Amino acid sequence: MPATTRAEAPFIRFEGVRKEYADGTVAVPGLDLDVREHELLTLVGPSGSGKSTLLRMVNRLVEPSAGRVLLDGRDVGDQDPVQLRRGIGYVIQDVGLFPHRTVAQNVATVPRLLRWEPARARNRVAELLELVGLDPAVHGRRYPHELSGGQRQRVGVARALATKPQVMLMDEPFGAVDPEGRRALQSEFRQIHDDLGTTVVLVTHDIDEAVTLGDRVAVLRQGGHLEQVATPVTLLTRPASAFVEDFIGGSRAVRLLGLTTLRREDVRPAAAPGRAAPAAPAGTVQLGDRLDTAFAALVAGDDGAVPVLDEHGSPVGTLTFDRLYSALRRAYATEHVAAREVRPHREPDADLTGPGRA
């Protein structure tokens, strides 16, 4: 039974953690950061900003020089590292699959160490491979070199999930995958996370990945200084420092389009709402669509206006460039990210989208 079950209670707490390596490099200068239960927190920053160091202090691959890391209220420094790691999923860029073991054997690594019954392990492996979009009968028997890069990453995720860990640590998990495969993996992983409710800390140097995947985003700069911890929209609309603003770059509005969804109030109402859906729904958008999708539909159309349908497919009005602009302004003003407003979790009262500390 976890000691902390309320969403606002931190599941992982970095308390004054500092890491100075043997050669005198200070990777993390003394940092406080909370990760809430069930949330997906992304750690983003330039190369050498201490992201991996911070992550690896959770599973004791790196020991802090000062401060401590609490996991579910317990200092990880007091726990046996091997036991600790068996309860934490860990996914790294090059996956680290065992080359001479099949995919199924790789995924079953920890269950085997835990001496699960073979049938139980087999069932779990099949379930996990399906979860990450691989066919157990086909891919389970293959060796890692017989898979694509994206498929190998999927196996890495499946392996990390094998024992239903409460925590997943992911270090550039999709870094080696081509951009298209990467987007697919990101959205599938986001779905898996929403379904399982696992607490995830994910390291990336890619700000787009950070804001697309994270419930909150922690931005680090050189020397391991924490610049801002905030929801993606707060980060994009109210960067806390010049560094964050610079790191986000010039495409804040474009990124915000991908995080905001179309609402009824954004639409110019139809004269006679509720009539049958148009014959060509391909040229329409729907309430709840992301604004970048709506923008693409507007651009593809001829007249700067597209019909908008409600969730039942009935027309509710029209979207124009003006209206789209208003919706974007709304996002700036109210920080609404509809895609993240309701998230299925094991705890229905969990509010994970509250403002960060920034």
Ligand SMILES: Nc1ncnc2c1ncn2[C@@H]1O[C@H](COP(=O)(O)OP(=O)(O)OP(=O)(O)O)[C@@H](O)[C@H]1O
């Ligand atoms: N074992 C080590 N010994 C000495 N210095 C190290 C060691 N590991 C990391 N560092 C240094 O600590 C700093 C932070 O490194 P870290 O790998 O945590 O950063 P990062 O943000 O994850 O970088 P990247 O995005 O390039 O992986 C860097 O200056 C790095 O050179």
